[in-house]
Amino acid sequence: MSAAELKxxxxxxxxxxxxxxxxxxxxxAASVPKPVIGVIxxxxxxxxxxxxxxxxxxxxxxxxxxxxxxxxAFDSPGGTVVDTEAVYMELTRLREKKPVVTAVNGMAxxxxxxxxxxxxxxxxxxxxxxxxxxxxxxxxxxxxxxxDIISTGPYKLWGAPRDSDMRQIxxxxxxxxxxxxxxRDGKLNAGPEVIFTGQIWAGTDAVRLGIADExxxxxxxxxxxxxxxxxxNYEAKDLYQLSVYGSGSAYPFFIQSPDGMIMPYPNEAxxxxxxxxxxxxx
Amino acid sequence: xxxxxxFIALAALILPVxxxxxxxxxxxxxxxxxxxxxxVSFSAPSAPVKSxxxxxxxxxxxxxxxxxxxxxxxxFSMSEVDSLVSDIKQRGGRVDFSSDPxxxxxxxxxxxxxxxxxxxxxxxxxxxxxxxxxxxRGGRLLVFTDxxxxxxxxxxxxxxxxxxxxVNAVNPLLASFGISIxxxxxxxxxxxxxxxxxxxxxxxxxxxxxxxxxxxALYGTxxxxxxxxxxxxxxxxxxxxSANDANDPAQGGAAISADGNVIAxxxxxxxxxxxxxxxxNAALIGNLADFALSGKQKITLNNFPFLYSGKTVQVxxxxxxxxxxxxxxxxxxxxxxxxxxxxTVEFVDSVPNNGDAIILGLYTxxxxxxxxxxxxxxxxxxxxxxxxxxxxxxxxxxxxxxxxFNATNKGNQLVLLSDSIENTILLxxxxxxxxxxxxxxxxxxxxxxxxxGGTYGSDTTSTDASGEATPLPExxxxxxx
Numbered sequence: 024m025s026a027a028e029l030k031x032x033x034x035x036x037x038x039x040x041x042x043x044x045x046x047x048x049x050x051x052a053a054s055v056p057k058p059v060i061g062v063i064x065x066x067x068x069x070x071x072x073x074x075x076x077x078x079x080x081x082x083x084x085x086x087x088x089x090x091x092x093x094x095x096a097f098d099s100p101g102g103t104v105v106d107t108e109a110v111y112m113e114l115t116r117l118r119e120k121k122p123v124v125t126a127v128n129g130m131a132x133x134x135x136x137x138x139x140x141x142x143x144x145x146x147x148x149x150x151x152x153x154x155x156x157x158x159x160x161x162x163x164x165x166x167x168x169x170x171d172i173i174s175t176g177p178y179k180l181w182g183a184p185r186d187s188d189m190r191q192i193x194x195x196x197x198x199x200x201x202x203x204x205x206x207r208d209g210k211l212n213a214g215p216e217v218i219f220t221g222q223i224w225a226g227t228d229a230v231r232l233g234i235a236d237e238x239x240x241x242x243x244x245x246x247x248x249x250x251x252x253x254x255x256n257y258e259a260k261d262l263y264q265l266s267v268y269g270s271g272s273a274y275p276f277f278i279q280s281p282d283g284m285i286m287p288y289p290n291e292a293x294x295x296x297x298x299x300x301x302x303x304x305x
Numbered sequence: 306x307x308x309x310x311x312f313i314a315l316a317a318l319i320l321p322v323x324x325x326x327x328x329x330x331x332x333x334x335x336x337x338x339x340x341x342x343x344x345v346s347f348s349a350p351s352a353p354v355k356s357x358x359x360x361x362x363x364x365x366x367x368x369x370x371x372x373x374x375x376x377x378x379x380x381f382s383m384s385e386v387d388s389l390v391s392d393i394k395q396r397g398g399r400v401d402f403s404s405d406p407x408x409x410x411x412x413x414x415x416x417x418x419x420x421x422x423x424x425x426x427x428x429x430x431x432x433x434x435x436x437x438x439x440x441x442r443g444g445r446l447l448v449f450t451d452x453x454x455x456x457x458x459x460x461x462x463x464x465x466x467x468x469x470x471x472v473n474a475v476n477p478l479l480a481s482f483g484i485s486i487x488x489x490x491x492x493x494x495x496x497x498x499x500x501x502x503x504x505x506x507x508x509x510x511x512x513x514x515x516x517x518x519x520x521x522a523l524y525g526t527x528x529x530x531x532x533x534x535x536x537x538x539x540x541x542x543x544x545x546x547s548a549n550d551a552n553d554p555a556q557g558g559a560a561i562s563a564d565g566n567v568i569a570x571x572x573x574x575x576x577x578x579x580x581x582x583x584x585x586n587a588a589l590i591g592n593l594a595d596f597a598l599s600g601k602q603k604i605t606l607n608n609f610p611f612l613y614s615g616k617t618v619q620v621x622x623x624x625x626x627x628x629x630x631x632x633x634x635x636x637x638x639x640x641x642x643x644x645x646x647x648x649t650v651e652f653v654d655s656v657p658n659n660g661d662a663i664i665l666g667l668y669t670x671x672x673x674x675x676x677x678x679x680x681x682x683x684x685x686x687x688x689x690x691x692x693x694x695x696x697x698x699x700x701x702x703x704x705x706x707x708x709x710f711n712a713t714n715k716g717n718q719l720v721l722l723s724d725s726i727e728n729t730i731l732l733x734x735x736x737x738x739x740x741x742x743x744x745x746x747x748x749x750x751x752x753x754x755x756x757x758g759g760t761y762g763s764d765t766t767s768t769d770a771s772g773e774a775t776p777l778p779e780x781x782x783x784x785x786x
Contacts, residue, residue: 040310044317052321058329091334111341118339141341186579190349190499201342208340216494220550253332 056089058254060245061262063095068276068289068297069102069134074110076267081113083266085120091257092122092248095142096241100287100298101134102276104158104195107296111202114141122251126244127151127235132223134296136234137199140206144247146239147226153235155298156203157221160192163292192294199296207233223298350499353584356519364591366397367598369417374403377424377474380454381573386422388581392594410435415611415646418445418597422573423454424474437481440566442607445600446482447593448475449573452490452502452525472527475569482562483533484569489548491528491558491571496541498522498583505584506538506558513599514561514568514592522584523558527571531560537568568596604712605748610646610739612710612717613661618643619653623666623673626726635733639663642737660716665733668692668702668724677720681709681750692722696747706732708744708751728755 063080067073084090101107117123118141125131125139127147132155139145139153147153163181174180183191200219203211211218212233229235237243245259278286287299371393383390390400401416403409409432413419419436428436440446455468472486479485492501503524509515514537521538528546530536536557545552559570575586604612620636622628628636640650648661656664656673666674668685678685684693691699694707702724709720721736723729732753735741744753 036310040314041317044314045321048318048321051318052325055322055325055329115339115341119336121336122334141339184579186352186499187349190351193499194347194349197347198342198344201347205340205342219494252334254329255331256329 058091058249058252058257059087059089060248060252060254060257060259061090061093061265062241062245062259063093063262064098065095065135065138066098066128068100069107069110069138070276070289071103071106073102073276074106076263077110078113079267080262080265081110081117083262085117090121090260090262091254092124092252093117093262094124094126094241094244094248094259095138096126096128096244097131097135097139098127098129099135100130100132100300101137101155101296103289104134104294104296107134107137108198110138111141114138118142122248124244124248124251126239126241127153127226128241130298132298133157137202137296139235140203142206143251144237144244145235146237146241146244146247147229147235148240149226149238151226151229152223152298153226153229154218155221155223156199156219158192158195158199158294158296159299160188160294161292162188188294195294195296203234210236352579353498353505353520353522355582355587356585364392364396365595365599367417367595368397369598369600370399370401370415371597372401372403372412372416372419374419374421374424376403376406376409376426377421377428378426379421380423380425380451380471385577386573387576387578388587388590389420389576389593389597392591393597396594396598398594398598406432413439413444414608416444417600417602418447420447420449420597421475422449423451423471425454425456425469425471427474428478433478433481436478439602440482440562440564442605443566443600443602445597446567447597448479448484448486448567448569449576450475450486450527450569450571451573452527452571453574470527479567479569482531482564482567484529484531484560484562484567486569486571487528487530487546487548487556489528489546491523491526491540491544491546491556493540493544495543498524504540504544504558506540508539510535510537510539510561512537512561512565514589514596516592517588518585518592520584521558521586521589522575522580523570523572524574524580525572526558528553528556529558529560529569529571530556531562531569534560534562534567536560566600568593604710604717606708606710606741606746606751607748609741610642610736612712612719613646613648614712614717615661616647617649617651617660619651619657619660619662621653621656621662621664621673623664623671625667625669625671626665626729629726631730632726632733635730635737638737639733642739657718658715662716662718663736664718664720665729666720666722667726667729668722674720674722677709677711677718680711681720683707683709694750694752696750697745697752700752704728704755706753706755708732708741708753710749710751712749723755731755 061084063077065073065077084093114123123142125142125145128151130152131139132152136154136156162185163183165185166177166181178184210233218234224232226235226238230238249257276289278288278290280286289295393400401412403412413435419439436446450471455470458467458469460467470488472488476485490502491504493504494501496505497503498505503522504526505520505522507520509518512535537560538558542552546556558572559568561568574580576590581587581590602608643650682695690702692702693699706721706723706728711718721729721732723732735753741751741753744751
């Protein structure tokens with residue numbers, strides 16, 4: 024074999040045994056997904072529409088392996104009990120597989136805090152509002168009857184006696200308190216006589232009391248989620264854009280007066296994990 | 306050689322994958338076991354049951370009248386106090402309503418107690434004086450407030466809601482009795498009746514109101530304190546006031562005044578259904594009904610015309626009073642006036658020893674009236690134009706009549722003395738009017754002017770036999786206050 028032929032043979036072997044596998048390897052490597060930190064924003068009360076949106080995003084995160092962790096970014100006063108519980112339970116499924124970190128932007132009060140305790144870490148800004156752990160409910164009126172409405176029992180129209188409603192609210196409270204105890208196990212720096220008064224705290228106090236872990240932003244939360252998921256060079260994506268966007272529209276949760284003022288009270292009577300601020304908000 | 310190429314090829318194949326993997330992934334995230342609440346294990350707290358059944362057949366019977374305030378913007382409906390009203394009626398009591406402030410003093414004359422529930426309008430100085438006087442004479446005052454009752458206003462500038470609680474209305478009244486109610490509510494996060502604001506009380510003052518109680522629950526109560534009196538209901542140490550989120554052993558859910566005639570509650574929701582039947586609330590409500598009806602005012606002439614303890618009054622005319630047509634007519638009017646108060650008149654011909662009685666007579670010495678003259682220490686000398694009445698001094702007998710009142714266990718006696726039949730008739734008609742207008746009044750004696758007498762008296766008594774004018778008395782002593 025001449026030298027020229029040998030040289031050609033080497034080039035050919037190199038292409039065959041190195042370059043080609045390398046190209047194939049690169050092509051295969053491209054299929055290794057870039058890790059994604061999914062971000063779920065909640066900038067509203069928790070009610071049927073927003074809860075369904077959140078659940079859709081949670082399912083998306085569970086079903087897509089490239090999403091290695093999720094950040095919940097809250098600015099929410101909480102909402103209805105049943106919708107909060109629905110998201111809470113779906114969140115448990117997600118957490119069993121992937122880390123979840125909370126970033127409290129404006130507020131994670133009541134039901135929003137209920138969800139926060141079902142995450143691995145909670146960041147709050149120094150003046151974010153955190154806590155308001157408890158339940159509020161609007162008792163039904165004492166039962167009465169109408170001339171033109173016939174029902175089949177004294178509580179068919181009213182749901183329950185006022186007294187029962189009050190006691191059921193106490194039962195809902197037990198679930199909330201237990202969720203906080205379990206979610207913040209070993210982290211709380213104050214007893215139930217402080218934590219469960221329903222008080223809402225600024226982020227700095229929340230960290231001091233152990234109801235939040237650290238002062239930080241949504242970016243810190245994304246970094247923490249990536250750290251817990253053991254990923255690097257990731258990208259953060261808003262899961263709403265990926266999973267929900269354009270799927271529907273929500274109805275207003277809060278009472279809106281004819282002149283456009285949004286009151287901090289829900290449109291419908293019921294039981295809520297909700298923070299109602301002392302002043303009406305525009 | 307070929308084997309080496311295979312290894313190289315494999316390395317070249319895997320290397321990009323490994324490098325990309327390492328670029329993105331730095332390990333495997335281990336997930337912890339996620340603990341969530343066991344929702345099925347939670348249950349709604351059940352309503353507390355009575356510690357002892359009530360014996361409804363064994364309730365005491367009274368005949369008192371409870372006056373219920375409706376003139377101070379009271380924030381309650383009758384359905385909310387059905388249990389208390391029912392217990393009062395079950396004990397033979399009656400509930401009247403105070404609906405005209407000008408009649409308050411009059412109505413309190415016959416009431417055994419006065420109840421006010423969550424007033425929103427303050428009491429006037431005069432009303433406070435009347436109610437203080439009522440309680441000082443043995444009448445009972447029951448004051449109920451409620452932390453859930455208030456007027457709501459909005460600040461003009463900030464829009465902040467401002468509550469004006471019922472405590473603002475009652476505290477000036479209760480201050481006279483050493484009781485104050487705070488503008489707060491009590492709560493207990495550890496042990497409560499279904500909600501933190503429903504507080505149990507299991508420490509009781511030594512009082513008839515606490516009889517048979519082991520534990521009662523109040524539903525949204527202000528804290529009540531009385532440095533000079535007693536705290537009737539005291540909660541556990543974990544009972545806090547919303548004012549300072551702290552326990553104050555000097556505060557409770559209800560307090561009694563030092564004289565025992567005034568009770569103040571921070572809540573009245575416990576009177577309403579279904580809370581009336583929880584814990585020992587029903588027993589407490591029964592005790593409240595007993596308390597309201599057992600108030601015994603010290604009956605004096607200030608209670609006129611409600612001076613009689615029974616349903617029948619015996620009327621006796623002394624032998625020196627003849628039943629003229631005018632007198633009979635006046636007595637008929639007296640009978641009719643007493644019947645409007647459900648009091649029957651029975652005319653008798655001897656001085657009654659028992660029961661309620663009205664005895665009419667003249668100043669002239671008379672055996673029938675001698676015991677009363679003696680009992681009240683009256684001095685009436687023969688020929689004198691003055692009668693000495695303790696507390697009033699010398700009273701001119703002409704044109705003046707005297708009312709004497711004697712309250713005993715056997716009955717209450719009212720003695721009317723005048724100088725003439727005409728003035729006796731005038732005095733009876735004063736009684737018929739329901740008001741002792743024109744009378745100087747003390748507890749058990751009154752002097753009433755008929756407007757005729759003295760120098761304007763009858764010829765036979767105002768001048769002596771010689772026809773000379775009777776000298777005017779030097780001075781008529783009258784009480785100063």
